Amino acid sequence: MTRNKYNINFLPKDFQNYILRQIQSEGIFFRISSPRKSKLGDYRYNKIRNTHSISVNIDLSEIHFLITFIHELAHKKCHELHLGRVASHGKEWKQIFVELLEEAKKELKLKSTWEEEIMRNINSPRATFTGFNLDDTDALSVSDLSLYSKFELKNGRKF
Template structure:
């Protein structure tokens, strides 16, 4: 995380008596919060491979869950109004410390008008954060592929890109002919251009 952010995160870990763990990459999520249960206290994990700004945004997101749980336990929705208010308040000190580059700060401010369950759901924020990732030579996003291009996922499944349906792209899995909807920013590997 940005060095100026670390002292406050350290204080939160101590204050909330939280187990904070750096986790392996999880394709399905960037971070996770677990409330106290079965003799264990609060637990937060954040993927190790995020860039410093994505790591910080994810960390604050999970601490907002912890803070909301302390206030309301299971009486509110995980990403409801109470969590949104806590997330906004908990991001504020990092704006005051000016830890984010201007483009990321602007994207976060826009996202905070109605934050979602994941920073991935806000394409503007996701794209801003992605600019600071280490380069991945074989990775390309679905939105950058030409129409009818063939691509594959890490698990080896192969798809053909079709038309855009509102925010997502319709793609056909070649082996099964099943239709899937892909986020424009999903990272894939190009197999071949349109044929």
């Protein structure tokens, strides 16, 4: 299915329903963003308008789109509970993130690989994904390289 920034029809139906229900119940402005190298998603609170907004990159796999949405939703809930007085990825945020992941895991139909990714985030909640680009068969991690290997990043930096 072709993706565009105006709908989430590329996601499984239960993912769509989960996200839409959260957007409505939490009063969130939601936006699907063009691919960004610096971040996968974003949560913002506008003090003047008293509004919450979440954006998620359009180029993420289905499960990473969902997890990123949940990650940003955890920021929104943490902000409301603690009024921005806690670390953005501190223990309070981690607790909320894990609770939301567990709730989603119970509610959604997940392929075994998706369930593994959810469990990885439940067992070790982090600010970013490890092994993020699971579909990129050409990707290597630093641990795959031999000592003193030379390599180049997509942005052209050489090491």
